[in-house]
Amino acid sequence: MGINLSLVKIVPAEESHREFSYQLVETAYKGYIEEIWGWDEKTAEEFHTHNWLNKRPNIIMYDSQPIGTIYLHEAPDFMELEQFILLPEYQNQGIGSYILRNIMDRADQSGQIIKLKYVHVNPVASLYRRMGFNITKADDEFIYAERKPGSGE
Numbered sequence: 102m103g104i105n106l107s108l109v110k111i112v113p114a115e116e117s118h119r120e121f122s123y124q125l126v127e128t129a130y131k132g133y134i135e136e137i138w139g140w141d142e143k144t145a146e147e148f149h150t151h152n153w154l155n156k157r158p159n160i161i162m163y164d165s166q167p168i169g170t171i172y173l174h175e176a177p178d179f180m181e182l183e184q185f186i187l188l189p190e191y192q193n194q195g196i197g198s199y200i201l202r203n204i205m206d207r208a209d210q211s212g213q214i215i216k217l218k219y220v221h222v223n224p225v226a227s228l229y230r231r232m233g234f235n236i237t238k239a240d241d242e243f244i245y246a247e248r249k250p251g252s253g254e
Contacts (some may be wrong), residue, residue, distance in 0.1 A: 136139045182217040
């Protein structure tokens with residue numbers, strides 16, 4: 102039985118989602134963070150608290166269950182995609198592509214560039230390339246990419 106994309110919803114995070122959000126970051130990113138910077142639980146918790154208070158993500162739901170988070174910063178002339186994370190068991194099933202296509206459609210309609218960054222060890226790069234994102238810069242830790250309106254999928 103496959104994923105029914107009509108059951109995917111994005112809802113504002115509530116305080117009750119805070120622990121889920123932290124556990125998701127730990128589950129999805131701990132390996133990457135360990136490889137690049139090393140994992141420190143106290144630092145990770147402080148970083149999450151700061152982000153939660155300043156850039157609270159929306160919650161990606163599937164059939165009323167939280168399965169991921171997404172934070173989309175919308176400026177007048179661009180969108181910046183941050184903290185786009187799905188639980189591992191929901192990755193590679195079309196959900197990320199579905200959500201990203203919806204964001205791309207909105208950006209195309211408003212003529213906005215979409216910017217994002219990801220750690221260079223994250224396999225999400227293939228999704229972003231497939232969706233028309235081009236690398237604009239890279240450093241020792243991050244790959245920076247953007248998609249101009251109307252390019253890619």
